[in-house]
Amino acid sequence: MGSLMSSPAKIQTVLPAASCENCGVRRLCLPVALDAKDLDRMEELVRARPRLERGDYLYWAGDAFNSLYAVKSGAMKTFGITSDGEEQLTGFFFPGEVVGLDAIDNGIYNCNAVALADTQLCEIPYARLDDLGDALPALPRELTRILSRELLADCKMLTMVGRMTAGQRIACFLFNLSGRLADHNGGEIEHIELPMSREDIANYLGLTIETVSRKLGELKKQGLIGVAGRRVDLLDRDGLAEICPF
Template sequence: MSDQHQHTLHALKVSCSNCSLRELCLPIGLNRDEMTQLDAVIRQSRRLKRGEYLFRSGEAFKSLFAVRTGFFKTSVASQDGREQVTGFLMSGELMGLDGISSNVHGCDAIALEDSEVCELPFNRMESLGRDIPSLQHHFFRLMSREIVRDQNVMLLLGNMKAEERLAAFLLNLSQRLSTRGFAANDFILRMSREEIGSFLGLKLETVSRTLSKFQQQGWLSVDHKHIQLIKADALKDLISGCTHANGV
């Protein structure tokens, strides 16, 4: 069990160490020259330790950040300290898009494990976009995709019951991990029950209870942060119906 845990961790590190930004985050047809220009703009990657802030809400916005390796959460805080986790990000995903509108970061970004990011200075990306139309277009698509993702979260928070939310969450994680070459049915949660709850609009006790319920039904096994999906189809059945009408 603990071996399994180690194994998965290890696999993640190894596989991510050779994932390039260009492949995952900017998968667009660029010629050799354009590649060179892009490389010149993307700053050396930065490493963060678990728990470290990449940026904080209120800080000046200068750059977007792409996850190279590791795992992040983004969250917004209310004045009285309530936290809403707005996303969990893995390799190839982009953080900081909300800062463009006001030149100030609108959320916190925190590494949930030792991680590495690429910095994309926004001004320079913007002007590069004018020279490379496909890059500009790709950026619009990335921002649009974030809007679509947010809409799906709204659907989840506004319409779904606790079991449905958790099922949707686990299947989403599973799908994204498998896209990156990891096992779809055997993974380690990088976040706490409380963080899952914050993301899903539930209390940590409800997350815990619902996971236990899934386990009792034989749909998955839970060993602390180690999740094994046993009957992913049962989870899919649970949320068929309450997901977006156009399988987006």
């Protein structure tokens, strides 16, 4: 197991430059409900914007929790390690999504967070977000919504991993991915450039890398998708939907 280890994080702290107001993922992100005036206060808070390269760690499991991180561009993954050395990928995070939510309660990051590609993040110091929440109730309200959404997503993952066949998991995974990537790309998407390796996919879905490869191959042979390395084309959405039992 374990080829995920990588060089230590080289976080370049970039002081506030880009603004939430003009951010490409604004309508997906935390300040979605804030008006112009309140946005300013949010921007004060979002101070550092570390930029990660593929393979860089944002944080390690066990680190003290200080900040949430919103993905501006790129992609992240989070994974835990069991005491017997098994890795379990617990999530992928794309632009507009927030990393670190599961650490709020116990004050410790419970997973490792690693960049899957060059990734820009907004650092949101949690203590300050919490304070600002007293003045701007829209903020905790939106945070609650985001948490709830994440919870629902996890339930779906549980169903996928607990009850579906390998083929179904792959189909659902591709569907879900295309939906999320479409969110911040305007409309529909038929072509996906996977930011994660087969190993990541396998690990996420509770499968082996070989099974992922084989099932992708089958879907390809059936003409439902096109696969070429990390490029995947959803050729027959309806056919895929038939496989994916959500």
